[in-house]
Amino acid sequence: WLSPLRQPISFRTQSGGAVRVVRPSSFRQTSMRSTAVLALALAAPAAAQTPCIEPTCAPESAIIANCNDFVGGDLTPGEGGAEGTSFEGATCAGDGSIQWSGCQAAYQHKVTLVVTDIQGTETSPRVVDDGSFMYLARLGAIQACSPLTNCCLEMDAPVNGYETTYECELEYAAQDSNLAIGVGFLHASATFNAAACNPSRNFALVDDVHPGGLPNLETLTFMDDEGGYLAGVVAGQLAQTLTSKKVGIISGLPVLPVARFVIGFINGVAKYCPSCAPVEVRTCYSFGNEADGGFSPGEYPAWLFPSRGYGCGIDAAIDLIDNDVSIIFGAGGGTGSAGCMYAAKPFGWQGSIFDGPTLPQKTTSPKWVVGVDTDEYTTNYVGTDMSGQIITSAVKNVATAVALSIGNYFVGTASGENYYLSVSNGGMGFAECHEACQSSGGPITASMMATASDEEDALRGDGSLTGVDKFNAVCVSGRAGFCVGDCSGTLPWGAPYSYMCSGGGGGGSKKKKSDDTSLAIGVGIAGAVLFLICSGFVCLLICKEKKGEPIFKEMQKDGEEGGHQMT
Numbered sequence: 001w002l003s004p005l006r007q008p009i010s011f012r013t014q015s016g017g018a019v020r021v022v023r024p025s026s027f028r029q030t031s032m033r034s035t036a037v038l039a040l041a042l043a044a045p046a047a048a049q050t051p052c053i054e055p056t057c058a059p060e061s062a063i064i065a066n067c068n069d070f071v072g073g074d075l076t077p078g079e080g081g082a083e084g085t086s087f088e089g090a091t092c093a094g095d096g097s098i099q100w101s102g103c104q105a106a107y108q109h110k111v112t113l114v115v116t117d118i119q120g121t122e123t124s125p126r127v128v129d130d131g132s133f134m135y136l137a138r139l140g141a142i143q144a145c146s147p148l149t150n151c152c153l154e155m156d157a158p159v160n161g162y163e164t165t166y167e168c169e170l171e172y173a174a175q176d177s178n179l180a181i182g183v184g185f186l187h188a189s190a191t192f193n194a195a196a197c198n199p200s201r202n203f204a205l206v207d208d209v210h211p212g213g214l215p216n217l218e219t220l221t222f223m224d225d226e227g228g229y230l231a232g233v234v235a236g237q238l239a240q241t242l243t244s245k246k247v248g249i250i251s252g253l254p255v256l257p258v259a260r261f262v263i264g265f266i267n268g269v270a271k272y273c274p275s276c277a278p279v280e281v282r283t284c285y286s287f288g289n290e291a292d293g294g295f296s297p298g299e300y301p302a303w304l305f306p307s308r309g310y311g312c313g314i315d316a317a318i319d320l321i322d323n324d325v326s327i328i329f330g331a332g333g334g335t336g337s338a339g340c341m342y343a344a345k346p347f348g349w350q351g352s353i354f355d356g357p358t359l360p361q362k363t364t365s366p367k368w369v370v371g372v373d374t375d376e377y378t379t380n381y382v383g384t385d386m387s388g389q390i391i392t393s394a395v396k397n398v399a400t401a402v403a404l405s406i407g408n409y410f411v412g413t414a415s416g417e418n419y420y421l422s423v424s425n426g427g428m429g430f431a432e433c434h435e436a437c438q439s440s441g442g443p444i445t446a447s448m449m450a451t452a453s454d455e456e457d458a459l460r461g462d463g464s465l466t467g468v469d470k471f472n473a474v475c476v477s478g479r480a481g482f483c484v485g486d487c488s489g490t491l492p493w494g495a496p497y498s499y500m501c502s503g504g505g506g507g508g509s510k511k512k513k514s515d516d517t518s519l520a521i522g523v524g525i526a527g528a529v530l531f532l533i534c535s536g537f538v539c540l541l542i543c544k545e546k547k548g549e550p551i552f553k554e555m556q557k558d559g560e561e562g563g564h565q566m567t
Contacts, residue, residue: 052197057168066096103152112173140402174201204405215416220401223422225264225468227394230430232268245276248325250339252332259473284312287333313339329370340369344389375431393431423459
């Protein structure tokens, strides 16, 4: 149970749960600089059985999105890249689900992935292909469940994103599958309840932790701060060389995994760009998908930043570009990826991102961008007019997690545990610079990448070096430049009053002109009030003296004549 570096893996838990190390069956790693393939499992502490709250479900035919309704039966990617290979051998089944080749003949095992946002719009439904999180979930499932393992892989999706609908589809999937997998922390409660209501069926959940008491549910989550930190190390080094030392983030919903990504990235930038301006964060309330790329209206309050009608991802990118940001990290699924892809487009470009609406001609130069979850160069950038603009990606190996959950079922080790994937066991990492490398004419030098690799090695021994409390997503480090300004508390950038974090050497929150104006008005009002009070007191004294009344009177002490006391 030693890592490829022949160093024992240690992990400190807060729950006191038992620790064991599991080596999954062999699988192909993609876009990972980490070579370790071990996975750590922390046994959930004893807890009361989660109660079952049985939902009222419509017939499955009414809640499953029909694959045959996709435009042209489209199971291919939209904006270049290699993610379409994850649909090789896939067909639309009669019940509307997507099935892979292992389902065409007799099989011993069946695994079903339940995903969301499989439809683009009501009139143009389209399969999920975000080039990041969902893509990796499919890839991991395909690696572990195939004809080689005598396994049938199916992918189902509800017709909408409501939790009840999702839970119903998950329960339907579990009835004819050996393992039903919920994908994404947004569906944690639905998956917990489905497992509680179906104790004889096997479930897994990717990207969250269950509270215990569910022996038929295993969860897999990530130390996202480590991938964010390593990507921030690369971005910070580049920013230090640029004229505009401004870095920005397009984040998704301010939940724990996103918070870990964001704060880790900010700390990485802070360490390697002490002269950078505070890192600016723009938060969206959707993770989008390929069909709309985060373009859905109403995803965020318009007062957060100007709404141009293109959706949160693109609007956030435009706002950051207008603020002279030179590097943008998209930590928000398809929404963040759409914004980064727009930012990376060349001057004069006009078109659409992820088959979204046609955007006006771009009047700004391309920006440097950082991908998320997978090596986005290979999924969204290679072979396009923006392939040289992506400098790295914060890699979250969702494929490893899904493959591990299936592998645990195969070997009989699934027993209601929480698995944590980090740099130390191959779950997190950072991607190569590809066409942004200096050797290919880009700005990222070999020395920059070597520095990031050194930081990665250090994290294998001590994951706390990111300066992030992994379980609460709080910045806790006392290292110089870390945890400054709005990033000093829990999810501070998720509050409705501040969407900018400080991560550079300047420290503190980003200062606005309105701050100076408000301060001047406040000081002026306070001064005026103090002047009126003092003036009134002086007038009182003068008036009393003019009337011949002394300002201070003599007052008798109790029981005595005379004595002096001021009144």
